[in-house]
Amino acid sequence: MRHLLSTRDLDRETAIEILDVAEDMADVAIREVKKLPTLRNKTVINLFFEDSTRTRTSFELAAKRLSADLINFSAKGSSVSKGESLKDTAQTLAAMGADAVVIRHSASGAPRVLADSGWIDAAILNAGDGTHEHPTQALLDAFTIRKRLHGSASRGRDLDGVAVTIVGDILHSRVARSNVWLLNTLGASVRLVAPATLLPPGVEHWPVELGFDLDDAVDAGPDAIMMLRIQAERMHAAYFPSAGEYSRQWGLDDERFNRLRADTMVMHPGPMNRGLEISSRAADSGQSTVLEQVANGVSIRMAVLYLLLSGAVEQGRAS
Amino acid sequence: MTARVVLQPADITRALTRISHEILESVGSSASELVILGIPTRGVVLAQRIAAILESIEPGSGTVGSLDVTMYRDDLSAQPTRPPSPTQIPAGGIDGKTVVLVDDVLFSGRTIRAALDAIGDHGRPRAVRLAVLVDRGHRELPIRADFVGKNLPTSLDERIAVRLDETDGREEVTITR
Amino acid sequence: MKLLITGATLPNGEVTDLLVENGRFAEASDSSKGATVIDASGLQALPGLVDLHTHLREPGFEQSETVLTGSRAAAIGGFTAVHAMANTSPVGDTAAVVEQVHSLGRHHGYVTVRPIGAVTAGLSGERLSEIGAMARSRASVTVFSDDGKCVSDALLMRRALEYVKTFGGVIAQHAQDPRLTEDAQMNEGTLSGELGLVGWPAVAEESVIARDVLLAQHVDARLHICHLSTAGSVEVIRWAKARGIKVTAEVTPHHLLLTEELARGYDSRFKVNPPLRRDEDVQALRSALADGTIDIVATDHAPHPIESKEAAWDDASFGMVGLESALSVVQLAMVDTGMLGWPDVARVLSSKPAEIGRLVGYDRAFAVGSRAQFTLFDPTASRVFDVSSLRGKGVNSPYLGRQLPGRVITTVHDGYPTVLDGELVDAATVAESAGRLDD
Numbered sequence: 013m014r015h016l017l018s019t020r021d022l023d024r025e026t027a028i029e030i031l032d033v034a035e036d037m038a039d040v041a042i043r044e045v046k047k048l049p050t051l052r053n054k055t056v057i058n059l060f061f062e063d064s065t066r067t068r069t070s071f072e073l074a075a076k077r078l079s080a081d082l083i084n085f086s087a088k089g090s091s092v093s094k095g096e097s098l099k100d101t102a103q104t105l106a107a108m109g110a111d112a113v114v115i116r117h118s119a120s121g122a123p124r125v126l127a128d129s130g131w132i133d134a135a136i137l138n139a140g141d142g143t144h145e146h147p148t149q150a151l152l153d154a155f156t157i158r159k160r161l162h163g164s165a166s167r168g169r170d171l172d173g174v175a176v177t178i179v180g181d182i183l184h185s186r187v188a189r190s191n192v193w194l195l196n197t198l199g200a201s202v203r204l205v206a207p208a209t210l211l212p213p214g215v216e217h218w219p220v221e222l223g224f225d226l227d228d229a230v231d232a233g234p235d236a237i238m239m240l241r242i243q244a245e246r247m248h249a250a251y252f253p254s255a256g257e258y259s260r261q262w263g264l265d266d267e268r269f270n271r272l273r274a275d276t277m278v279m280h281p282g283p284m285n286r287g288l289e290i291s292s293r294a295a296d297s298g299q300s301t302v303l304e305q306v307a308n309g310v311s312i313r314m315a316v317l318y319l320l321l322s323g324a325v326e327q328g329r330a331s
Numbered sequence: 332m333t334a335r336v337v338l339q340p341a342d343i344t345r346a347l348t349r350i351s352h353e354i355l356e357s358v359g360s361s362a363s364e365l366v367i368l369g370i371p372t373r374g375v376v377l378a379q380r381i382a383a384i385l386e387s388i389e390p391g392s393g394t395v396g397s398l399d400v401t402m403y404r405d406d407l408s409a410q411p412t413r414p415p416s417p418t419q420i421p422a423g424g425i426d427g428k429t430v431v432l433v434d435d436v437l438f439s440g441r442t443i444r445a446a447l448d449a450i451g452d453h454g455r456p457r458a459v460r461l462a463v464l465v466d467r468g469h470r471e472l473p474i475r476a477d478f479v480g481k482n483l484p485t486s487l488d489e490r491i492a493v494r495l496d497e498t499d500g501r502e503e504v505t506i507t508r
Numbered sequence: 509m510k511l512l513i514t515g516a517t518l519p520n521g522e523v524t525d526l527l528v529e530n531g532r533f534a535e536a537s538d539s540s541k542g543a544t545v546i547d548a549s550g551l552q553a554l555p556g557l558v559d560l561h562t563h564l565r566e567p568g569f570e571q572s573e574t575v576l577t578g579s580r581a582a583a584i585g586g587f588t589a590v591h592a593m594a595n596t597s598p599v600g601d602t603a604a605v606v607e608q609v610h611s612l613g614r615h616h617g618y619v620t621v622r623p624i625g626a627v628t629a630g631l632s633g634e635r636l637s638e639i640g641a642m643a644r645s646r647a648s649v650t651v652f653s654d655d656g657k658c659v660s661d662a663l664l665m666r667r668a669l670e671y672v673k674t675f676g677g678v679i680a681q682h683a684q685d686p687r688l689t690e691d692a693q694m695n696e697g698t699l700s701g702e703l704g705l706v707g708w709p710a711v712a713e714e715s716v717i718a719r720d721v722l723l724a725q726h727v728d729a730r731l732h733i734c735h736l737s738t739a740g741s742v743e744v745i746r747w748a749k750a751r752g753i754k755v756t757a758e759v760t761p762h763h764l765l766l767t768e769e770l771a772r773g774y775d776s777r778f779k780v781n782p783p784l785r786r787d788e789d790v791q792a793l794r795s796a797l798a799d800g801t802i803d804i805v806a807t808d809h810a811p812h813p814i815e816s817k818e819a820a821w822d823d824a825s826f827g828m829v830g831l832e833s834a835l836s837v838v839q840l841a842m843v844d845t846g847m848l849g850w851p852d853v854a855r856v857l858s859s860k861p862a863e864i865g866r867l868v869g870y871d872r873a874f875a876v877g878s879r880a881q882f883t884l885f886d887p888t889a890s891r892v893f894d895v896s897s898l899r900g901k902g903v904n905s906p907y908l909g910r911q912l913p914g915r916v917i918t919t920v921h922d923g924y925p926t927v928l929d930g931e932l933v934d935a936a937t938v939a940e941s942a943g944r945l946d947d
């Protein structure tokens with residue numbers, strides 16, 4: 013693996029390999045010495061053009077557990093124009109000898125531009141680009157589902173036959189996109205539920221089932237239901253009339269939660285708007301995987317950093 | 332390219348039996364404090380076989396596990412990426428125990444160096460010993476084996492291949508030039 | 509200066525010699541003595557190409573292009589006249605600005621530069637600019653456009669259509685509903701949904717065109733629609749023409765060849781306004797150009813400095829350069845596919861745009877007595893189009909690295925050569941030739 017830019021171009025074998033390596037990384041997290049010397053002398057740079065303490069911290073922990081040198085390079089609020097700053101920043105990081113760049117950017121495709129640009133030779137890891145993809149989030153979600161279903165016998169398994177329902181602002185969600193492709197690749201069936209205004213154009217060509225009605229989706233008894241964060245600002249752009257109406261139609265409230273199967277996983281990529289897209293009871297229940305997702309995020313990011321930064325030199329990456 | 336068989340199945344069994352006896356001799360009365368840790372992939376198979384022999388000679392002496400060293404290697408970027416294998420430390424842990432590391436071939440010593448680092452992250456054994464099926468020489472580090480199935484002096488352009496029933500479907504050690 | 513072109517193939521297929529004297533075509537049989545001879549055997553002679561939609565960027569954005577560099581890009585593409593859009597700084601909304609651009613064009617002499625005037629002051633979309641003053645200026649502006657922005661206010665558009673009638677002008681509309689295209693980045697469809705780029709729906713173009721053809725009908729005015737990009741727009745224009753509405757339409761070379769699929773790699777060279785569309789749209793635009801529903805090809809040559817394209821897609825500028833590649837792309841998309849012959853190419857790239865822009869001297873190409881504006885083109889050539897094929901300042905061409913057919917060998921503007929043997933004549937010589945004509 014040279015870069016990790018999207019889940020759409022991950023094949024099943026590679027995806028399972030990442031999940032399996034993450035299992036080993038998760039084992040490290042429960043021993044006394046939580047650190048591995050694996051990436052000593054490697055430099056990982058967190059390049060965040062957008063604030064995200066959670067994701068940044070997760071990558072930071074992952075890199076440090078593998079003994080990499082980790083530098084947080086906050087590019088937000090820089091005075092140079094955005095275009096110049098991406099190129100200039102990339103060249104600066106290259107000059108500093110970065111081996112991997114973890115990039116979060118508000119523009120879809122920015123990690124791809126960086127990977128294709130020739131400005132920098134490092135491995136590029138997409139930590140969320142615009143409304144495009146967030147591959148490590150999808151990987152940690154798949155890992156979480158697999159672990160709940162198969163426990164310590166997870167290694168080597170796919171998600172054949174698993175039914176996952178994703179609810180909310182699909183249009184603006186990079187998490188949803190990455191999950192759709194990855195879950196599909198792993199054999200799961202995906203159902204999307206949202207108001208028509210928050211479904212992307214062409215979604216009918218995606219490998220998913222579509223629905224507008226959350227009650228139908230709840231009663232279908234999915235193995236996992238993933239609630240996406242809804243941004244209240246969206247109502248100003250006329251995507252829906254009010255937070256109240258959104259919550260009534262597409263929120264996982266107590267009543268809907270009660271109707272779920274007792275073993276349906278309740279997932280959320282965080283941060284949650286309690287009382288809007290998810291009720292506190294649902295979020296805090298034993299069915300909720302929210303905290304597991306956070307813990308598994310570190311294992312997944314360790315696995316990805318390991319796979320990107322180890323291995324024989326490909327395509328001219330300096331050793 | 333010619334492959335020459337240097338150990339037949341019976342030779343391998345004999346070597347492992349001898350190693351097992353030597354291990355028991357070396358620890359005297361504290362055989363129950365032994366932990367046999369195989370290094371993936373074939374070291375794990377060999378460790379399990381040694382543990383079974385130990386158990387048959389002296390019940391309670393065959394505690395076995397596996398120790399992956401992938402994440403401790405210092406040559407990661409010189410080799411193709413390999414996914415790590417699981418590490419299985421027996422329930423009693425390794426603190427205060429005599430750990431016998433088992434690998435198929437001892438060569439540069441770098442794998443064992445990595446294994447010693449890995450052991451350090453899992454606990455503090457009383458002693459660490461090393462058992463290998465084949466020692467082919469060419470050490471790059473001050474490491475030697477305590478128990479050796481067969482010493483095979485080789486040149487650097489020769490390749491040693493260990494094949495075991497459990498992993499390869501046949502049983503032999505060959506040398507290829 | 510006297511030029512004798514021997515063995516040229518005219519658009520109608522006739523092979524002939526052409527004599528050029530004092531800026532005009534003359535009878536080839538007499539007085540060819542002493543002429544500079546240009547061997548045109550095997551070359552396709554075309555009337556000088558006229559671009560109705562060029563961004564020359566001067567004044568104000570000289571880091572992107574100047575009148576001189578844009579004129580050179582035009583000449584190497586076979587053009588002898590370009591219409592320069594008004595979105596400069598200051599905006600081309602007064603007689604002073606358009607006269608400046610016009611005179612720079614005359615001075616450099618590679619092509620006739622005809623400034624387009626802004627419809628609204630400062631392109632603000634709020635009140636009309638000094639349309640009369642620009643029309644009556646030495647630049648004789650006949651085409652008015654807020655291109656880059658849409659005249660979206662229906663009342664203002666109505667008034668503009670009516671007002672330019674006074675001066676025989678035409679409004680060239682950049683049809684883009686601003687509310688439907690807020691933050692829009694690429695064609696709205698399955699691909700935009702997948703790439704996470706904000707979609708630019710076809711309806712944002714089609715609804716404005718529909719409104720404007722009805723307005724043009726209502727006030728009985730001429731209307732020109734810039735850069736059609738969708739099959740739906742073609743349908744609206746077809747309907748309007750059938751009703752006798754005085755509307756003309758243009759398509760760019762890139763919309764005849766390229767599709768939205770090119771956005772997949774987020775390479776901002778393919779980011780353009782209006783966006784590249786689906787293959788169905790490309791096919792509809794080709795058919796419409798072939799059957800005359802679309803009147804002309806115009807380049808929308810839009811140079812940008814390199815740093816404004818070296819960015820993430822969302823942050824990069826819209827636009828592509830197109831003057832240098834236009835004729836090759838039209839050959840590839842329309843001629844080599846059998847949809848247009850060379851007489852049609854002469855029409856859509858020369859006589860018809862000149863007619864829409866009321867540019868004189870292009871109605872009787874190659875006729876004795878007409879101004880000598882022409883280009884000699886080798887349609888059998890094939891080349892990998894690369895940065896060395898460009899002559900303007902912008903290198904934001906979507907064709908870099910692509911194999912393109914055809915090559916301009918000679919361009920003659922007002923009777924003097926601007927391109928010879930496939931290379932630009934130097935600026936001093938061209939300026940001198942142009943100056944001599946002025947005397």
Ligand SMILES: [Zn+2]
Nearest residue numbers: 655656682734
């Ligand atoms: Zn335009």
